[in-house]
Amino acid sequence: MKSIAGSFGVRMLAxxxxxxATTAFANAAPQETAAKEGRETERxxxxxxxDSWVTLKVHSQFVPEDALExxxxxxxxxxxxxxxxxxxxxxxxxxxxxxxxKSTDGVKSVNxxxxxxxADADRPTARDNDREDAGEAGRTAREAEREAxxxxxxxxxxxxxxxxxxxxxxxxxxxxxxxxxxxxxxxxGTSISxxxxxxxxxxxxxxxxxxxxxxxxxxxxxxxxxxxxxVPTAAGRTRAEAIVKSTDGVRSVNNRLKVASDKK
Numbered sequence: 001m002k003s004i005a006g007s008f009g010v011r012m013l014a015x016x017x018x019x020x021a022t023t024a025f026a027n028a029a030p031q032e033t034a035a036k037e038g039r040e041t042e043r044x045x046x047x048x049x050x051d052s053w054v055t056l057k058v059h060s061q062f063v064p065e066d067a068l069e070x071x072x073x074x075x076x077x078x079x080x081x082x083x084x085x086x087x088x089x090x091x092x093x094x095x096x097x098x099x100x101x102k103s104t105d106g107v108k109s110v111n112x113x114x115x116x117x118x119a120d121a122d123r124p125t126a127r128d129n130d131r132e133d134a135g136e137a138g139r140t141a142r143e144a145e146r147e148a149x150x151x152x153x154x155x156x157x158x159x160x161x162x163x164x165x166x167x168x169x170x171x172x173x174x175x176x177x178x179x180x181x182x183x184x185x186x187x188x189g190t191s192i193s194x195x196x197x198x199x200x201x202x203x204x205x206x207x208x209x210x211x212x213x214x215x216x217x218x219x220x221x222x223x224x225x226x227x228x229x230x231v232p233t234a235a236g237r238t239r240a241e242a243i244v245k246s247t248d249g250v251r252s253v254n255n256r257l258k259v260a261s262d263k264k
Contacts, residue, residue, distance in 0.1 A: 053106070053206075057104050058075045059198055059201075059203070060199065060205075062097065062100065062199040068088065068096060071097070071193070074194075081107075082104075082110045087115050087116070088115075088116055089116070094114050097114060098112055194221060197250060204243045210239040216228070218244075223250055223252075224252050225253050227244065231258075231259060232260050237259055
């Protein structure tokens with residue numbers, strides 16, 4: 001009996017200790033979870049506060065949207081107020097663009113300046129611009145052919161030889177124009193607008209670790225991309241330019257990004 005009572009007493013003493021340890025662990029778990037969530041919220045808030053980040057984030061969400069195919073949308077953000085301008089192909093596309101902008105972290109309000117226009121009829125496309133460039137190249141080549149013929153007559157050269165040289169120049173100009181046209185159309189042969197290029201670049205920037213804490217503004221005009229703002233490292237500056245150059249429809253890049261550490 002004595003042995004049994006002693007054993008029971010030990011177990012009774014151990015029970016409160018176990019209860020205290022369990023309670024402490026239970027209290028610590030929610031505190032740790034709350035702290036983790038707080039850090040994530042703080043990180044998110046710190047990123048979203050930048051207008052440039054908001055602009056890139058909104059643009060990046062436009063890329064996979066079927067309702068926005070054929071649209072040419074520009075996004076501008078000032079103090080969290082987003083302005084959408086440009087064209088969409090339908091009322092549904094307009095509503096979807098506004099919905100995306102309003103649901104993006106850091107957006108306080110949205111100004112709607114979007115217009116509804118048919119994708120290929122109501123505005124010039126990249127393909128239209130390329131045809132115009134090709135026509136100009138053809139005119140230049142024909143003028144070169146005429147000049148070559150006149151020079152041949154004056155110098156006593158054979159008109160046949162001069163014509164052959166001019167035709168070669170014409171073919172080269174035509175190939176160059178076709179290459180240019182190919183470079184500004186998508187893989188499916190559809191025209192690429194400046195707005196689409198900007199959205200595509202933005203979609204790549206927001207997932208790039210090398211561009212964390214960057215403040216980048218992207219401008220696109222007829223396929224020519226200009227990057228302004230600041231990045232934290234030289235590697236980030238190089239990576240941003242590489243991303244832009246590899247994006248469909250981009251003709252050239254003006255990299256005006258500054259490295260933040262260089263400004264200190």
